[in-house]
Ligand SMILES: [Zn+2]
């Protein structure tokens with residue numbers, strides 16, 4: 001139910017954004033998620049991901065038992081603890097295996 005409402009909202013927002021390059025919602029990650037790929041919206045999304053990574057990294061460093069240690073998500077956020085480093089090198093060698101085959 002909520003998903004359908006959200007999709008309809010995104011559709012309306014995207015139509016409004018496409019119709020109006022000066023729309024007040026450009027430059028927000030909600031607009032990026034609604035489908036707008038203008039420069040302002042892409043920058044907003046990049047900033048949001050960076051912010052998410054920074055907060056995740058802080059949480060990881062504060063909690064050695066954080067459930068995301070040992071995942072490439074944590075490694076991407078900047079955690080370089082042994083499990084996270086292993087997760088990333090496992091992912092990279094898995095990629096190499098695929099390319100070889
Ligand atoms: Zn936009």
Ligand SMILES: [Zn+2]
Nearest residue numbers: 069079081084
């Ligand atoms: Zn870690």
